[in-house]
Amino acid sequence: MKKQKKVKCLLCPKECILSEYEHSNCRGRINIDGELKTLNYGYACSVNIDPIEKKPLFHFLPGTRIFSIATAGCNLHCKFCQNWQISQFSPEEVRYTEMLPDVVVNEALSLNCPSIAYTYSEPIAYYEYTLDTSRIAKEKGIRNVLVTAGYINEAPLKELIKVIDATNTDLKAFSDDYYREICDGTLEPVLKGLEIMRDEGLWIEITNLILPTLNDSDDDIIKLCRWIVGNLGKDIPVHFSRFYPMYKLTNLPPTPTSTLDRARDIAISEGVMFAYVGNIPGHPGENTYCPKCKTLLIERQIYFIRQNNIIDGKCPNCGFDISGVWK
Amino acid sequence: MRKIKLVSSISIILICLIGISVYIYSSIHKKEINKHCIERQIKERKAKFYDSLEESKIKPRKAMFWEEYEYEEAEEGEVPFVSEGMHTK
Numbered sequence: 001m002k003k004q005k006k007v008k009c010l011l012c013p014k015e016c017i018l019s020e021y022e023h024s025n026c027r028g029r030i031n032i033d034g035e036l037k038t039l040n041y042g043y044a045c046s047v048n049i050d051p052i053e054k055k056p057l058f059h060f061l062p063g064t065r066i067f068s069i070a071t072a073g074c075n076l077h078c079k080f081c082q083n084w085q086i087s088q089f090s091p092e093e094v095r096y097t098e099m100l101p102d103v104v105v106n107e108a109l110s111l112n113c114p115s116i117a118y119t120y121s122e123p124i125a126y127y128e129y130t131l132d133t134s135r136i137a138k139e140k141g142i143r144n145v146l147v148t149a150g151y152i153n154e155a156p157l158k159e160l161i162k163v164i165d166a167t168n169t170d171l172k173a174f175s176d177d178y179y180r181e182i183c184d185g186t187l188e189p190v191l192k193g194l195e196i197m198r199d200e201g202l203w204i205e206i207t208n209l210i211l212p213t214l215n216d217s218d219d220d221i222i223k224l225c226r227w228i229v230g231n232l233g234k235d236i237p238v239h240f241s242r243f244y245p246m247y248k249l250t251n252l253p254p255t256p257t258s259t260l261d262r263a264r265d266i267a268i269s270e271g272v273m274f275a276y277v278g279n280i281p282g283h284p285g286e287n288t289y290c291p292k293c294k295t296l297l298i299e300r301q302i303y304f305i306r307q308n309n310i311i312d313g314k315c316p317n318c319g320f321d322i323s324g325v326w327k
Numbered sequence: 328m329r330k331i332k333l334v335s336s337i338s339i340i341l342i343c344l345i346g347i348s349v350y351i352y353s354s355i356h357k358k359e360i361n362k363h364c365i366e367r368q369i370k371e372r373k374a375k376f377y378d379s380l381e382e383s384k385i386k387p388r389k390a391m392f393w394e395e396y397e398y399e400e401a402e403e404g405e406v407p408f409v410s411e412g413m414h415t416k
Contacts, residue, residue: 007394
């Protein structure tokens with residue numbers, strides 16, 4: 001029998017073992033004659049300038065614009081994916097613009113964007129592109145933001161976060177069964193990754209997309225908040241985001257506003273200082289309030305800032321330190 | 328009586344010999360099929376990949392964080408591929 005030139009990818013916990021000319025589970029990598037190659041390096045399928053609040057990052061350079069890029073592919077396969085048109089396809093299957101890392105950085109500079117986001121699909125699936133772009137950006141004084149599900153092995157994560165300044169990481173649920181059944185992943189590596197990012201001093205915000213009947217019970221939300229408060233800190237902003245029927249979960253209704261309000265109330269009662277409600281334009285849960293004196297600090301309308309009263313990272317009323325990266 | 332015994336013994340020996348021959352032949356043939364199967368699958372995937380590459384103009388680059396995978400050759404009759412990846416796009 002012919003001995004094949006197989007390779008084992010060590011990027012994410014799936015650790016795909018690939019026969020010759022076989023694609024990885026994230027679709028971004030392929031075994032070509034016994035060597036693992038990336039197919040998405042430099043092939044951006046989405047390029048936009050977004051308000052940083054869209055990521056969402058509420059405590060990191062608020063009110064600024066962020067140069068945002070993505071390539072095709074993702075190592076998770078969430079049934080509710082909001083960007084499945086790019087995340088669940090291979091790089092060869094989508095329309096792309098060839099943009100090498102130095103071009104991305106120069107574009108961001110010329111458009112006066114103080115930061116670059118690796119977002120929309122999954123930056124772990126285009127790891128080398130993210131890493132090289134981030135290194136160049138950092139040299140030129142641009143900050144890097146990772147919008148990710150955090151499903152990555154320790155070694156590549158540690159290498160990448162040397163050049164990353166902030167992350168919004170999806171903590172999809174505090175249940176391994178949920179990760180396995182709904183997302184085709186596991187919970188433990190995500191938690192481990194978040195702890196590593198905290199230890200390395202990254203600014204972290206967490207998004208929890210709440211799906212009716214799947215992860216919306218009080219118990220689900222309490223467990224998630226307790227873990228965040230106990231392991232990352234109570235000053236980590238948590239965004240409870242509204243689900244809209246999408247991809248393979250069109251049978252579920254949108255998340256009721258009352259569920260998101262309940263999640264926010266539970267988070268605050270569990271000690272989370274900054275709990276937000278997302279995907280509901282005009283909801284007061286989009287605003288930042290001082291955890292001590294309840295003064296309105298940042299008023300937001302959809303992705304835009306209507307007023308920002310924070311002075312030098314402090315509440316103007318009581319002087320309480322508001323965690324974040326403000327300049 | 329002795330003649331019948333002799334005939335039945337010869338028949339049994341003959342049946343056994345035929346059985347052994349069939350077994351040997353089928354194992355060799357099966358091995359050939361397995362080998363052919365693997366080669367054909369790789370060839371198909373390779374062709375499909377280069378077609379898509381030709382269409383998309385994508386240039387693959389060397390990836391980080393991987394290793395050559397040491398494995399035992401599949402025993403005869405076992406499934407030749409064990410993988411977490413995707414056989415097709």
